[in-house]
Amino acid sequence: MQMTPMIESFVMHFGEMGSRWGFNRTVGQMYALLVVSDEPLSANQIAEALNISRGNVSMGLKELQGWRLVQQQHFPGDRKDYFQALGSIWDMAQRVFEERRKREIDPTLSVLRDLLLDKPANAQEAYAQSRLKEMHDLLESITTWSEELQRLSPEKLNTLMKLGSGVGKVLDMKDKLVNKR
Amino acid sequence: MQMTPMIESFVMHFGEMGSRWGFNRTVGQMYALLVVSDEPLSANQIAEALNISRGNVSMGLKELQGWRLVQQQHFPGDRKDYFQALGSIWDMAQRVFEERRKREIDPTLSVLRDLLLDKPANAQEAYAQSRLKEMHDLLESITTWSEELQRLSPEKLNTLMKLGSGVGKVLDMKDKLVNKR
DNA sequence: TTAAAGTTTCAGTAATTTCTGAAAATAATA
DNA sequence: TATTATTTTCAGAAATTACTGAAACTTTAA
Known part of the structure; x- marks a missing residue:
């Protein structure tokens, strides 16, 4: 995982926002990293990319799994666990x-x-x-x-969501239809 | 402000939840107290009821005002400021x-x-x-x-909100009406 | 003005949270 | 079974955040 300036900015921002979103800085960074990575990452790769301890990564991944935001993956012939952000x-x-x-x-x-x-x-x-x-x-x-x-x-x-405030009109419409009965 | 067990429980719970809601324990407690109080409270009354320092109350009130969740009130002939939780x-x-x-x-x-x-x-x-x-x-x-x-x-x-998942039906209805044109 | 009443600020301390790294545990292979 | 690879745990250190209380500041009214 190559940390380009763009990815780094995103990761750092997520770290800073982390606490507002309910998790700590490194957990936020880890999640951001997994989101932008086009392939699953091992715990060691994460630790290295973010320059944080291996133990911290282990705890952080556990928390992200608690949020059900990351998935664990195995590759045959490789003992390591790999992690990936959830689908869409x-x-x-x-x-x-x-x-x-x-x-x-x-x-x-x-x-x-x-x-x-x-x-x-x-x-x-x-x-x-x-x-x-x-x-x-x-x-x-x-x-x-x-x-x-x-x-x-x-x-x-x-x-x-696209309906936006138009939702008011739809509600009126619904009222009319219902009242007609 | 008499702290009955019921009010105390509520206030303490809000304190504990505070951090999850984006403010610290004492700010959460202060807000809870103002919400259940039927009359505005002075900073001193708050400090006394919650057993926290006067300075902390001052900072907390500032933060709650930043959230625009409390209002300040003046009473003629009384120098103190009184505080109240927002309307509804x-x-x-x-x-x-x-x-x-x-x-x-x-x-x-x-x-x-x-x-x-x-x-x-x-x-x-x-x-x-x-x-x-x-x-x-x-x-x-x-x-x-x-x-x-x-x-x-x-x-x-x-x-x-009461419409709940019925919103799906309303959306279908809207589609039909729009498509008829 | 001045004094009294009240509020805010902020340096220092306390409490809490986060992070590290080494040791223990677990899992896979030989 | 022993060896090696990998992950997890957790005590203590580091960093951050919250709180106190005394001093500075502001406002009111005599």
């Missing part, structure tokens, strides 16, 4: 959305559900609970919706 | 989406745009650039779409 950019985006939902929303939803079971002890708690309920309902809608969007084919999703 | 849960969600997009997507889009201007120097770079292009286009679609969704009224957004 769409697949990647799906994974990132899904995993982030799991990490960022699900635990909160579960806490909110529990807290909403308690009887409010006073006015302050009653108010607090009303906000918790709003938050809970919104997060639940978002979760359900994102699950349903994921079930849509990439083509439909693309149509929907 | 919808407003909050919008802000979070918008700010995260700014922090997590925009910088990457800009880097990708730049890198795509370079002529690929070899086959590896040509491949890399093709992936960069895919990624760029997807991020751009997501950005445009999210901007357009934000322009939709909360009611319409709600309709859209």
Whole structure:
């Protein structure tokens, strides 16, 4: 894997953004490298290209596999493991959305559900609970919706996105049709 | 601000989740506290309730204001500043989406745009650039779409979300109508 | 003005996270 | 089974991030 300036810039940027996206610098760099590489890379190649320790690569690959963003590959007659970024950019985006939902929303939803079971002890708690309920309902809608969007084919999703604000019009149209019955 | 066990649990959970949501523990706690409080709180009240330093509160409030998630309030005859979480849960969600997009997507889009201007120097770079292009286009679609969704009224957004996977059917319907012309 | 009330800043410290590298574990071949 | 290739683990070091608290600054009102 030859690190040209262009690839290096991309890799470094992903490293810097890594923390905002939920993983650390080297994990971000590793992922970027795998995305732009036209062939699978071994852990040693990654360590060398990024100039980081072999141990760190091992941990990072484990994390990326946890996100289900990289695949492991074997070649007959070669003992080494090779790694590759997941198929299409769409697949990647799906994974990132899904995993982030799991990490960022699900635990909160579960806490909110529990807290909403308690009887409010006073006015302050009653108010607090009303906000918790709003938050809970919104997060639940978002979760359900994102699950349903994921079930849509990439083509439909693309149509929907291209539709943009035109979605408002389509909704109106749908209302009319439904009301006619 | 009385910290009942229920409120405390919520606040602590938000603190723990904070880092996943893009801010640190105490900022998360401060925000949670403001969300469930039925009246605006002064910086001192916040520091006391959360048992953190006054300086930290000042920095945290600045950051929350940067996210445009809290509002400052003045009361005549009182020198202190009071703080309040933003209006509705919808407003909050919008802000979070918008700010995260700014922090997590925009910088990457800009880097990708730049890198795509370079002529690929070899086959590896040509491949890399093709992936960069895919990624760029997807991020751009997501950005445009999210901007357009934000322009939709909360009611319409709600309709859209409730529609769920039914959105597929609506899209088919739209296709038919458009093709008839 | 001046004093009092309040806020912000920031150097230093504490806490947390990330990274390394050597040792242990695992897997493949001879 | 022994040997070699490879991966994983994890204790400690390094780097980063968060927090405190005292000093500097700002604002208000007497």
